[in-house]
Amino acid sequence: xxGAWRRCDSRIGYPFSVQRILNFIDGAFVxxxxxxxxxxxxxxxxxxxxxxPDGDARDVDAAxxxxxRAFTGWSATPAHERSRMLLRIADLIEANLERFAKAESIDSxxxxxxxxxxxxxxxxxxxxxxxxxxxxxxxxxxITDQRAINYTLRQPRGVAGLISPWNLPLYLFTxxxxxxxxxxxxxxxKPSEVTPMTAFLLGELCNEAGLPRGVLNIVHxxxxxxxxxxxxxxxxSTISFTGGTATGKTIAAAAGPMFKKLSLELGGKNPTIIFxxxxxxxxxxxxxxxxxxxxxxxxxxxxxxxxxxxxxxxxVNEFVKRTKHLKQGDPLEDATEQGAVTSxxxxxxxxxxxxxxxxxxxxxxxxxxxxASLPKRCRDGWFIxxxxxxxxxxxxxxxxxxxxxxxxxxxxxxxxxxxxxMANSTPYGLAASIWTSNLDRAxxxxxxxxxxxxxxxxxxxxxLRTPFGGMKQSGVGxxxxxxxxxxxTEPKNICIATT
Ligand code: NDP
Numbered sequence: 001x002x003g004a005w006r007r008c009d010s011r012i013g014y015p016f017s018v019q020r021i022l023n024f025i026d027g028a029f030v031x032x033x034x035x036x037x038x039x040x041x042x043x044x045x046x047x048x049x050x051x052x053p054d055g056d057a058r059d060v061d062a063a064x065x066x067x068x069r070a071f072t073g074w075s076a077t078p079a080h081e082r083s084r085m086l087l088r089i090a091d092l093i094e095a096n097l098e099r100f101a102k103a104e105s106i107d108s109x110x111x112x113x114x115x116x117x118x119x120x121x122x123x124x125x126x127x128x129x130x131x132x133x134x135x136x137x138x139x140x141x142x143i144t145d146q147r148a149i150n151y152t153l154r155q156p157r158g159v160a161g162l163i164s165p166w167n168l169p170l171y172l173f174t175x176x177x178x179x180x181x182x183x184x185x186x187x188x189x190k191p192s193e194v195t196p197m198t199a200f201l202l203g204e205l206c207n208e209a210g211l212p213r214g215v216l217n218i219v220h221x222x223x224x225x226x227x228x229x230x231x232x233x234x235x236x237s238t239i240s241f242t243g244g245t246a247t248g249k250t251i252a253a254a255a256g257p258m259f260k261k262l263s264l265e266l267g268g269k270n271p272t273i274i275f276x277x278x279x280x281x282x283x284x285x286x287x288x289x290x291x292x293x294x295x296x297x298x299x300x301x302x303x304x305x306x307x308x309x310x311x312x313x314x315x316v317n318e319f320v321k322r323t324k325h326l327k328q329g330d331p332l333e334d335a336t337e338q339g340a341v342t343s344x345x346x347x348x349x350x351x352x353x354x355x356x357x358x359x360x361x362x363x364x365x366x367x368x369x370x371x372a373s374l375p376k377r378c379r380d381g382w383f384i385x386x387x388x389x390x391x392x393x394x395x396x397x398x399x400x401x402x403x404x405x406x407x408x409x410x411x412x413x414x415x416x417x418x419x420x421x422m423a424n425s426t427p428y429g430l431a432a433s434i435w436t437s438n439l440d441r442a443x444x445x446x447x448x449x450x451x452x453x454x455x456x457x458x459x460x461x462x463x464l465r466t467p468f469g470g471m472k473q474s475g476v477g478x479x480x481x482x483x484x485x486x487x488x489t490e491p492k493n494i495c496i497a498t499t
Pocket of ligand 1: 163299402404469
């Protein structure tokens, strides 16, 4: 809720001295031009614990002006110097691992073990990966008979607009920031207003690393205000967005007529496909991890589990048993495996889908409601027990629409062709995992499943060099490796006559 700037209640144990988040523009922390703020909630308690700017187009204008001023110097900075700067940021993230992990856990409700083991290390890896990638690029040249030499320059495009979601806050924010600035662009970036804290803390580290002011500018606030102003800004030529498919449509409609270069990483309804010949000692824990990591709030989570009918009973029994053993509790406890979902609106959305599933005839095998017992501190938090539902048709809403929470369905299939058809039966095409011990089948099925990312006998095993992104309504374009380096640069071909 927006309001005038006011002091937050002082709370003990938070890892930051500043509870008032500020915009980061031109290397300085500044309040929003309009002076209004938004409440920032801790999902585990449901309480407001900090405030962030309710920014608007005026803040975006100031950020773009700073980014434009910085562009001349930064785009001319030799790659090895840009690289060194990004490596310093990576080192500083690692040096602050515990502080950032705690901040991410408080801000998003995710277990601290996940923030410590995945989110924050990955943010450091994003900087390190692109810092070194720019030292190993190859330029293209083409000799045209005896008549000419063509060579292709890849130049930074200017000011990039970067918009990221709340589920993997720093991880996805830096997945855009690192390639954008590594390639010599400057950036105006907006984290989700639901999870702004680690992006705010990153600004401090950029200054500590010596990143020239204005290279990265961070504007906080609501999507329809700050996000829309970034997308519509006439001097931002590149937009990289990760978020929901509906928001992606709005952004594409605004950016298309302005001929902006656009990357959209959107929603998913990912299948986990289990064949009867799979090694169940790997497949079942793998499917549980794919289903419920980060409370099911990873775009790559496998929320539809398709199981070959002959293995169904065994799979369901063991899957439900393991799900019931997941330890749910205070995200700040080291042993917690399931934390809170990230916001009250999202809690309401996920629980409404559980009701839809029941109305559609689904049988809830476990979960389906908030946990009965939670530590006292967490009694008003937004927790949902990991939920497993069977008995639904593949075409019902529960199996077609993205829920993005700790809710999975299990569906049987009778043949390889039927399993593939079921996997492809949604409008989405982001990720899939296939579990089988038959390598021929694995390749055959992988080639036919309509997803941009496919794992065989594993899940979320990432190599940052590989193309990352979705098909169908899961997105347009790819991130990662060379794809990101190409996206953030403009190819310019130069032809020199040789005769
Ligand atoms: P949203 O689409 O609601 O928001 C994503 C970002 O866009 C936020 O920063 C949001 O700001 C901003 N935004 C909202 N409206 C606009 C607008 N009109 N113009 C510009 N920016 C806007 O997604 P969520 O944050 O809810 O994230 C969850 C979604 O992200 C899921 O659908 C998930 O599948 C998808 N996702 C996809 C991934 C992929 O790689 N394909 C990876 C991770 C998530 P604010 O928060 O203030 O509303």
